[in-house]
Amino acid sequence: MPKRLTEDQIARYRKDGFCHPVPVLTAAEAAACRADLERYENEIGQPLDFPEKSKPHLLFKWADQVAHHPAVLDAVEDLIGPDILLYHITLWTKEAGTPSYVLWHQDGAYFFLEPAEQVTAWVALSDAPVEAGCMHVLPGSHEGPWRDHVDDLGPDNMIKRGQGIPGLEAERGVPMPLKTGEMSLHHTKLIHASGANGHTDRRIGVGLSYIPAHVRPYAEPKPTALLVRGRTHHDDFIMEERLTAPETSAARAAHKAAVSRFRARQDAGSKVAEAYVAS
Numbered sequence: 001m002p003k004r005l006t007e008d009q010i011a012r013y014r015k016d017g018f019c020h021p022v023p024v025l026t027a028a029e030a031a032a033c034r035a036d037l038e039r040y041e042n043e044i045g046q047p048l049d050f051p052e053k054s055k056p057h058l059l060f061k062w063a064d065q066v067a068h069h070p071a072v073l074d075a076v077e078d079l080i081g082p083d084i085l086l087y088h089i090t091l092w093t094k095e096a097g098t099p100s101y102v103l104w105h106q107d108g109a110y111f112f113l114e115p116a117e118q119v120t121a122w123v124a125l126s127d128a129p130v131e132a133g134c135m136h137v138l139p140g141s142h143e144g145p146w147r148d149h150v151d152d153l154g155p156d157n158m159i160k161r162g163q164g165i166p167g168l169e170a171e172r173g174v175p176m177p178l179k180t181g182e183m184s185l186h187h188t189k190l191i192h193a194s195g196a197n198g199h200t201d202r203r204i205g206v207g208l209s210y211i212p213a214h215v216r217p218y219a220e221p222k223p224t225a226l227l228v229r230g231r232t233h234h235d236d237f238i239m240e241e242r243l244t245a246p247e248t249s250a251a252r253a254a255h256k257a258a259v260s261r262f263r264a265r266q267d268a269g270s271k272v273a274e275a276y277v278a279s
Helices: 007-016 027-044 061-067 070-080 249-266 271-278
Strands: 018-023 084-094 102-105 119-124 135-137 182-187 192-194 203-212 224-229
Touching: 007 018, 007 070, 027 061, 061 084, 061 203, 070 084, 070 119, 070 182, 070 203, 070 224, 135 182, 224 249
Parallel strands: none
Antiparallel strands: 018 182, 084 203, 084 224, 102 192, 119 182, 119 203, 135 192
16 A cells, blocks of 8 residues: 555556655645755855755755655655665755746756666745746656757756757646645656746745665766665665754765765766866
8 A cells, every 4th residue: 555645646657757746744844944945045145056956965954854754755655665765856946036947858867877767756845836937747758768968058047967858849748836845756757847937936846866776876976875765775876874963064075075976977078067177
């Protein structure tokens, strides 16, 4: 019997590559996470950006709590089994009235993991209606091949590498609006995108990339991952340690090392890497 999802939600995920909405955080939990995030943003005087928005679970209490939330992990377990690694997290914040966007893409195109069984849990820390630029998906596209991606380093593209699938500009897709505390789940090969935020509030979401523990990485350098439930199956990842003291020098060192490895894998051969070398 499933722990969190319904049989219909599981069937839809298998068939279409996604399901939503799934209630996971209480209103109080979501508000506390947002408050902790925005407390830090107020301290630094700007919205959280790279590199801290990558793998924030290694730095911040709010991200660690979302990553380990029982309701999130129960739903993920319903899809990929009881032995779960967290491969990556990205914070996706679109400020109200801004043109930020994410091109049509597949999450796993540059993750270099096999088999392709990653599930992305996208948890809303604020309302994400259609007008706020919620995620849109192409149902069933996870059953197709990996698509060629190109680099688009436009200033409003939220993906640091800027990857996108050419030729899909006219696609509208199916929207996945969410309320605060809800999440969506989608397959690593599912093609998805999101548009600008025309809403009156920030659209704050956390994208968590979970993989079953038998999945292995390929390509260099060796990546990091965090065991969040069950047991490991091999030693092909450098295992992260769960955050104990947020925002400390030790946490920052662990975060920097993990993000450095992730970016080296993610950006290999990209315009981002070329620009970095040139600078």
